Amino acid sequence: MGTFIQLVVDGLAMGSVYGAIALAIVLVNQSTGMINFAQGGMAVLSAYLAFTFLGLGLPLIVAILLSVAASFIIGALIERFLMRRFMGRAEDTQVVVTVGLLTLLTGICGWLWSYNNLQFPSLFPSSAFTFLGAAISWRSFGTFLAIAGIMVLLQLLFRQTKLGLALRAVADNRQSASFAGLPVGRLLMVGWGLAAALGAVAGALVAPRLSLTPGMLDTTLVYALAAVILGGITSPVGVVVAAWLIGVLENLAAVYVPIIGHDLKIAVPFILLFVVLLLRPQGLFGRKTVVRV
């Protein structure tokens, strides 16, 4: 029983890491209508910025907040000067641009900060406490709470605020939004900026665990995309729950299903993904898109 609880706790901790990136992907999608494959790369860049501020002697929390602010600006600039040029082109083109951006950002990080593993300090103490026989590290617990908090905030942003409504309107139908008097360009920049800022938080939360390298989030991105599809891209709560589910299920399958074991556990989220896509294409928590003809 102790092992079982521990595996669930470990899964939730790892799932929170996947969820952090998944939330940023949802944010961009809900405010611009596209999938940003560079989200992980942007989060890594933000983590490096925080690391650099830290190196200047600033306290960790200040360094992270500064990097969040800087990331907001960088995100907005990327939208304005890069993504905007591909607006209105085929969606495939835009996706490929973000993939290119991912490669570029990884290269830039490696060039500026080297590919060595850097130790990024954690906001939370490295000690652990015991709950129901399971050891829980304050780091994992802190990340878990932070992700849950951000998830609630995002849900509120999109459902309860005017800004959220405007962002969704722009993503849904740019032309109509523009006719309705919304500042479409600025809203797109805000969407990207917010996602980048969220990515910065995510980067700072997971860097101590994964140790900071330019490719830190490459594998995480794959899991995050699975969580996004599984949970339904329209629902922040959905993707986080899906991310937790993936983390927990993959751990349990590895230990309790001998045929899967630790070697095949990466297949678990994807098998789950196929099943969900077949039965419920909009994701577990997503809304069906209805088009009137």
Place this chain on the structure above:
Amino acid sequence: MILKKKVLSAVAMGAVAAMALSGCGRSDGGGSDGGGDGGGAAASPGITDEAITLGVTTPLSGGTAGPGTCTVAGLAAYMGAANEAGGIEFGDGKTRTVEIEAFDDTYDPQKALSNFQQNQGDVFAFTSGLGTPTNRAYREAAIDSEVPQVLVQTGDPIFSDQTESPWQLGFVPIYQNEGEAFGELLAGSDGDLTVAILSQNDDYGEGYVEGFKEAISGSENIEIVSELTYEATDTSVDAQLTELAGTDADVFFNAMSITPLVISSIEKSRELGWSPSWFLPSNTSSPVAILEPAAADAEDGFYSVSFAKAPQSPAFAEDEDVVTFLENLEQYAAEYTTTPDFPHCMWSYMVGATLEEAFKNMTEPTRENFMEALRSIEDLQAPLMLEGTSVNTTEDGQPAVSTVVVQKYNGQGYETAESFD
């Protein structure tokens, strides 16, 4: 629009220039016109009467860049000092300087192969490069073109098999050597011990486990209670550790090559309240890069194997080899690294010494003659080598260094462990 075109053409020009620089333009061997009048045989590419060029294809970027950079740094430090002293006097009586060209393969086999193909015309021999898949990627090409690929830093036994790899020689002990050394230490201990094993699901992990099991087979006092694997691409091994911690084994044999995973393993097992004695492979046991960031408690007992003096260890702080090594690194390898955070820095320094020994015995400026000279080194005590280890290239099936010493972490560095406690 005009501006756009200009930018485009600038990019295109840049690309063409880069291609020309990176080797498409160099087809004929730079050295073929140089030497040759000495011994009668025509000189091989990459060697003249004044200089010899060595190539290193190794990861200088990407996840393995830390150790990869070290595989050039030590060699550059050694040869830099040798060049500064006037060069190396070869067996043919000519004194040559040694040029090192490093090619980044990012641990990508395809890139390693193209590094080899593009540069074999200018490079006399490839050496010191790190990585099993990358070295394997151009092994056959090197045999076909009869280009030496020697003293490479991989524990894969194939490189030291003379029938299969006539133009190759591994430098570092094969994985089995390392696992075996630790197994022997355990087998020789008095008490009953339980062992939990976690290994990378490839030749690397399997080699370690194989050597370890061989050494403990027949020992009544050692029992393996659990054995799990992980994938090199995994971002977390928490689930494995939770499962292994459940056995509460006395010894944790962790055949893992991924730095962040080793750090998180140490942290995770501490959280779980499991404090076994650890075995870590030589390439992932660095105090500075792994044990200190993970706040490893020396009380638990962290064992690894080595054949190199650790510059970080207080025991070697005053050591003459270490002092010279650090000075040379600072002076000649600054473009790579000046802090030997990974043992590969020391290993590639020894590669330098081994190559020098081979050069001294080379009577003709040819690759064939070099291979002969290289394969006849016996008991060379290269600088930085620990007592009890040496370079020996005469035994088929064994790499240049096949002896290792088990060491224990003392909170700052490693010291030789006589027994397991």
